[in-house]
Amino acid sequence: MIKTYSKLAALCLSALVMAGCQGEQEETQRVPLVISTITLEEPVSINTxxxxxxxxxAELTPLSFPVEGEITELMVKPGQQVKRGQLLARLDNRKLIQRLEDAIAQHDLSYRQLTRAQRLLGKKLISQAEFDELQANYKKAKANHQLVKKQLNDSKLYAPFAGQVSHTTKETFESVAPGETVIELYQxxxxxxxxxxxxxxxxxxxxxxxxxxxxxxxxxxxxxxxxxxxxxxxxxxxxxxxxxxxxxxxxxxxxxxxxxxxxxxxxxxxxxxxxxxxDGYRVPMTAVVPATEPGQFVVWKVKQDKAYQSQVEVSQIHTSGVLIAQGVNLGDQIITSGQAQLREGQPVTTVQQEQNL
The missing domain is CATH 2.40.30.170 (Efflux pump adaptor protein, beta barrel domain)
Incomplete structure (x- = not known):
């Protein structure tokens, strides 16, 4: 029984001590925070x-090959100036050269066959259908010859204008895909x-x-x-x-x-x-605080000895101060120090700071 009373007494004593501590903590929280403020005067007009x-x-232009391949020569480096039409890089074109030779041979063969067929058709020694087939083969060979010739030319990268190399994204012996940037050039x-x-x-x-x-x-x-x-x-x-x-x-x-x-x-x-x-109110840079949203700003105002946050629109930031276009009014008391310690509705003790902007 005595042990039970002792436990109850200990619990009561602990509760009283905790209540006393909470009272002291609440009392500490009620102590106003000492801050500096300014009072907004007449708005100012800024012309400059x-x-x-x-x-x-200027005109940064990415340059790329329209065909795939392996870079065999990269003839420029960052910072180098180039002339219009200057050769900048080259792909391995050995396969394209072989394809071009095959395309030329096929084109010549189909041309000779078509020329011979025209004479035979005039003598009615071949049918119109046979002639049409040879003519189609010639057109196909001609188109293939032009395509491979263009691809061979596209294996070389030239400067489209006179400028300076800003960046190279590839090195010699690296493979590139069609349209993949190799060099960046600017005027x-x-x-x-x-x-x-x-x-x-x-x-x-x-x-x-x-x-x-x-x-x-x-x-x-x-x-x-x-x-x-x-x-x-x-x-x-x-x-x-x-x-x-x-x-x-x-x-x-x-x-x-x-x-x-x-x-x-x-x-x-x-x-x-x-x-x-x-037009707006100019305040010290210390009065404006970045908001949680990017590009947004807030200030802390004093109303009836308590601090309240207010979002503002900043129209100008300069070393001499910040020009606020919206969110504040004439006579507002703006806090210029201790904002990191403030909470909404927190009691404050103000120290007036003269506006000297």
């Missing part, structure tokens, strides 16, 4: 925008810059205000000179990573040449480019 891009190969007289344009920016495109002669300005890594570029094209569908579109600008290649892979910064005057100016 910068985009980060990269130099890409060296043109320079392309690829960049991404947000859908929110394209949505503000005004065709009536488009400046046909306007050229954005580009700056390249390691080069302080500014270059005027022409708009080339943009995709009709957004990229899988986010709501943005790929766009390309072009210009004549420089000397010394600017190589593919070089980082580029493109400055665009939105009004001259036929785009309305970007």
């Amino acid at each position: 925008r910068e985009f980060n891009g990269q130099v890409v190969a 060296i007289d043109q320079l392309y810059v690829k960049l991404q344009v947000p859908d929110s920016l394209l949505a503000r495109f005004n065709p009536q205000n488009q400046g046909g002669d306007y050229q954005p300005t580009a700056y390249f890594a390691g080069n302080k000179q500014a270059y005027a570029m022409d708009y080339l094209e943009h995709t009709s569908e957004p990229t899988p990573q986010g709501m943005s579109f790929d766009a390309w600008l072009s210009m004549p290649q420089t000397q010394p040449p600017i190589l593919p892979g070089t980082a580029a910064t493109v400055k665009v005057d939105l009004n001259q480019a036929g785009l309305s100016s970007a």
Whole structure:
């Protein structure tokens, strides 16, 4: 009996201790997190925008053989410049040469037989049916001769334009299938810059205000000179990573040449480019947090001393700050620190941070 009472007392004591610990833990959770904030002032209007891009190969073209075979000669290497019509690679053509010789012999034989049959037909020494058969054999031999001759020519790979070899995917003595890329070639007289344009920016495109002669300005890594570029094209569908579109600008290649892979910064005057100016609220980069979805962003707002997450549309990211087009309003209190520790509805103690952007 005494042992039973002792067990009950021990259980009660344990329950009281656990309750006390939970109370202390809940009390600890109620302690507000100290964070920094800014209060949004009047929205700003941005007429100039910068985009980060990269130099890409102009008109990158994969080259392949239309016939199968084994590569016996690969005459170029990456980085090498070639002329239009220059021989780049060759397949083993010994079997094709033999087939061509057979096709020539068959073509000559069928031609002589047809010529002889024409004289015999005029003398009515052969029937029309026999003549028709010989004529069909000649046409078949002629077609086969032309086919094998083309295949033999297709065993050589020539440069379709003057350019530079970007990449070779095969080596000597490797086998290739018809249409399999062997060499990638790009133009060296043109320079392309690829960049991404947000859908929110394209949505503000005004065709009536488009400046046909306007050229954005580009700056390249390691080069302080500014270059005027022409708009080339943009995709009709957004990229899988986010709501943005790929766009390309072009210009004549420089000397010394600017190589593919070089980082580029493109400055665009939105009004001259036929785009309305970007209006929004500028906040520090520390205020904007990537969302779970690619290309999406959120901010944390303070309402009645509690933190709440809000999705926003970012129209511009710059070293001086981020321009938010939608999702925030005048007077909103935006958290700029400690977002990784925040939970929805968590109590916070704010430390006002002046807007200095």
